[in-house]
Amino acid sequence: MLKIRNLSAYYGSVRALSGVTCHIREGEIVTLIGANGAGKTTLLNAVCGLVRRDGDLEFSGHSLKGMAPEEIVGLGISQVPEGRQLFAPMTVAENLELGAYRRYRKESKAAIQADLERIYQLFPRLKDRLTQKAGTMSGGEQQMLAIGRALMARPRLLLLDEPSLGLAPIVVEDILARLSQLRAEGMTILLVEQNARVALKVADRAYVLETGRIILSGTAADLLQDRQVTRAYLGRDYKDFTEGR
Amino acid sequence: MRHPEIEAMIRGELELLQLERLQSTLTRAYRQVKFYRRQFDRLGLNLDGIRSLSDLTRLPCTTREDLSENYPYGLFAVPLRDIVRILSSPGTTEKPLVVGYAAQDIKLWLELLARLYTAADITREDILQIILPQGLANWRRDLQAGAEYLGASVIPPATLNFAKELMVMRDYKTSVLVTTPPVARHLLTVMARMDLTPAELSLKKALLVASPLPEAVRREIEAGFQVTCATAYGITEVMGPGLAFSCGADGGLHFSEDHFYPEIIDPETGAPVPPGTQGELVITTLSTVAFPLVRFRSGDRTSLIQEPCACGRTLVRLGEIAGRTDPIFSVGGIKVHPDQIGALLAEALQGHPPKFSYRVVSEEGLEILDIELTVEEVFFSDEIKALECLCRRARRHLADHLGINARIILKEEAAR
Numbered sequence: 001m002l003k004i005r006n007l008s009a010y011y012g013s014v015r016a017l018s019g020v021t022c023h024i025r026e027g028e029i030v031t032l033i034g035a036n037g038a039g040k041t042t043l044l045n046a047v048c049g050l051v052r053r054d055g056d057l058e059f060s061g062h063s064l065k066g067m068a069p070e071e072i073v074g075l076g077i078s079q080v081p082e083g084r085q086l087f088a089p090m091t092v093a094e095n096l097e098l099g100a101y102r103r104y105r106k107e108s109k110a111a112i113q114a115d116l117e118r119i120y121q122l123f124p125r126l127k128d129r130l131t132q133k134a135g136t137m138s139g140g141e142q143q144m145l146a147i148g149r150a151l152m153a154r155p156r157l158l159l160l161d162e163p164s165l166g167l168a169p170i171v172v173e174d175i176l177a178r179l180s181q182l183r184a185e186g187m188t189i190l191l192v193e194q195n196a197r198v199a200l201k202v203a204d205r206a207y208v209l210e211t212g213r214i215i216l217s218g219t220a221a222d223l224l225q226d227r228q229v230t231r232a233y234l235g236r237d238y239k240d241f242t243e244g245r
Numbered sequence: 246m247r248h249p250e251i252e253a254m255i256r257g258e259l260e261l262l263q264l265e266r267l268q269s270t271l272t273r274a275y276r277q278v279k280f281y282r283r284q285f286d287r288l289g290l291n292l293d294g295i296r297s298l299s300d301l302t303r304l305p306c307t308t309r310e311d312l313s314e315n316y317p318y319g320l321f322a323v324p325l326r327d328i329v330r331i332l333s334s335p336g337t338t339e340k341p342l343v344v345g346y347a348a349q350d351i352k353l354w355l356e357l358l359a360r361l362y363t364a365a366d367i368t369r370e371d372i373l374q375i376i377l378p379q380g381l382a383n384w385r386r387d388l389q390a391g392a393e394y395l396g397a398s399v400i401p402p403a404t405l406n407f408a409k410e411l412m413v414m415r416d417y418k419t420s421v422l423v424t425t426p427p428v429a430r431h432l433l434t435v436m437a438r439m440d441l442t443p444a445e446l447s448l449k450k451a452l453l454v455a456s457p458l459p460e461a462v463r464r465e466i467e468a469g470f471q472v473t474c475a476t477a478y479g480i481t482e483v484m485g486p487g488l489a490f491s492c493g494a495d496g497g498l499h500f501s502e503d504h505f506y507p508e509i510i511d512p513e514t515g516a517p518v519p520p521g522t523q524g525e526l527v528i529t530t531l532s533t534v535a536f537p538l539v540r541f542r543s544g545d546r547t548s549l550i551q552e553p554c555a556c557g558r559t560l561v562r563l564g565e566i567a568g569r570t571d572p573i574f575s576v577g578g579i580k581v582h583p584d585q586i587g588a589l590l591a592e593a594l595q596g597h598p599p600k601f602s603y604r605v606v607s608e609e610g611l612e613i614l615d616i617e618l619t620v621e622e623v624f625f626s627d628e629i630k631a632l633e634c635l636c637r638r639a640r641r642h643l644a645d646h647l648g649i650n651a652r653i654i655l656k657e658e659a660a661r
Contacts, residue, residue, distance in 0.1 A: 214269045
């Protein structure tokens with residue numbers, strides 16, 4: 001579904017990604033794991049056209065070369081950014097409606113209403129708080145709202161950046177269970193996580209990024225067993241890690 | 246097919262998968278193995294330059310000598326405590342070649358063996374009997390482990406004589422014989438001597454490994470045992486038998502391209518040859534973690550068949566293995582370098598450099614190394630016993646070190 005070839009991305013003159021090649025098949029949950037600054041968020045931003053990039057990006061047969069971020073959303077790629085980036089003074093309902101801003105002109109009110117219902121089904125807590133200001137909700141609820149808002153654009157590929165950030169473990173579990181549910185309904189998901197353990201539990205496959213390059217890839221189950229991954233990203237085996245060779 | 250999503254993958258998608266795995270393998274090799282880092286830096290090569298599969302040709306090849314020079318652990322890409330298996334093979338010098346496996350490499354290796362068996366239409370219902378000589382220890386272990394992983398019933402290699410092996414084959418109702426082409430031919434002669442007919446056996450298939458299988462030999466074995474033959478290709482340095490395997494359609498051996506990238510080069514110039522042309526097979530690992538190999542020169546002369554196969558697999562096929570590009574030769578499937586023979590004979594002669602010639606002969610199907618050793622004054626004795634003892638010592642020495650069957654024929658020194 002998404003094919004990325006030799007992708008490099010830059011912040012000014014700093015290159016944050018070097019020659020990354022990877023792919024996501026339809027219906028998969030793929031996760032990117034890596035330390036701070038490895039280039040995970042940059043990769044998501046590069047897919048969305050938010051940073052300067054070169055390389056080949058192909059989404060369902062369409063090249064993303066030179067496309068503006070809003071056109072990329074139109075093709076069916078939505079990002080849930082790190083730190084949710086909600087419109088804090090606005091209500092839950094308003095935030096969700098904004099997620100569908102590209103669709104109002106083209107589609108009927110009924111279609112959008114149907115999608116809202118679907119999101120309430122996925123996250124019943126949002127329905128209870130429709131008139132609450134987004135900024136006053138708990139972290140977990142905000143994350144649900146951020147995902148809900150992204151879904152209102154009717155994406156086929158959902159990019160999630162650190163959904164577990166700052167959330168209690170039990171809330172993280174709940175959010176990840178929703179992702180599995182979304183995938184079961186046909187959604188394709190690219191998940192960026194610092195919390196590699198939870199990410200590998202929910203994902204089918206993973207890529208490990210180290211200073212802007214992919215250093216390892218494989219099924220999530222395999223990488224959970226990988227000693228290098230365990231040491232570096234799962235916090236186990238620390239003695240081995242510090243002792244070196 | 247064990248992995249239809251891979252084995253019959255659309256070529257374009259397979260190539261993307263290969264490219265992403267190649268790039269991450271090269272990144273790992275460069276960052277974690279000093280040898281590769283030095284190689285790349287010396288040539289001023291940058292990982293950014295590898296943007297397509299064909300860019301791989303810019304990188305230098307790795308040889309068996311490189312492996313020897315980095316004996317024992319120099320090419321490992323993970324700390325030793327992550328290694329769960331350490332394998333050695335004789336190599337071409339006195340230092341063996343050492344290969345390491347991490348836990349996930351073992352898992353991959355088992356899957357590749359299961360892929361090989363599945364392609365040969367061997368299932369968990371089968372009873373496999375493995376008859377492989379001691380010298381093929383790596384093949385023995387690999388094929389046994391793979392068949393057990395598949396869930397088949399396995400009769401592991403034993404040190405029975407061939408008549409006993411045939412008795413086991415008949416009484417245990419073996420359905421698959423796993424052996425080398427020379428041993429299979431020898432078993433046929435023993436069968437004839439025992440008046441055993443294929444109708445008394447339950448054999449359905451023969452998996453013939455470790456040496457090439459010429460069409461004539463294949464037909465002889467198929468007719469003799471009333472079976473269909475399958476075969477596989479592998480080298481110890483690159484994960485053993487799982488590299489390539491035959492399919493029902495029987496045109497060449499499908500190469501497990503999702504985990505290994507094959508190239509054919511001109512052994513003289515090192516340049517890639519036009520598609521379909523014979524040359525030396527060069528292999529780059531795409532998935533192995535502990536022991537990444539970049540452009541390893543196999544020494545085997547073969548070609549790549551790009552045309553689609555009737556079996557539906559899209560994996561490229563190896564053509565016939567048409568010999569070696571180096572002096573290494575095979576005695577019953579065991580790879581031997583002439584220098585090793587010389588060195589072992591010298592040891593048997595208390596350090597005296599031997600004058601000798603050799604050839605591989607076939608006796609009742611089995612391959613034996615005939616060595617003609619010139620008797621020189623330094624070790625000449627007028628006692629026949631002493632000379633016989635010398636022959637025995639040399640023969641045992643070769644068997645101990647290489648696991649091959651040898652025969653020493655003494656020859657008078659030519660008159661000066």
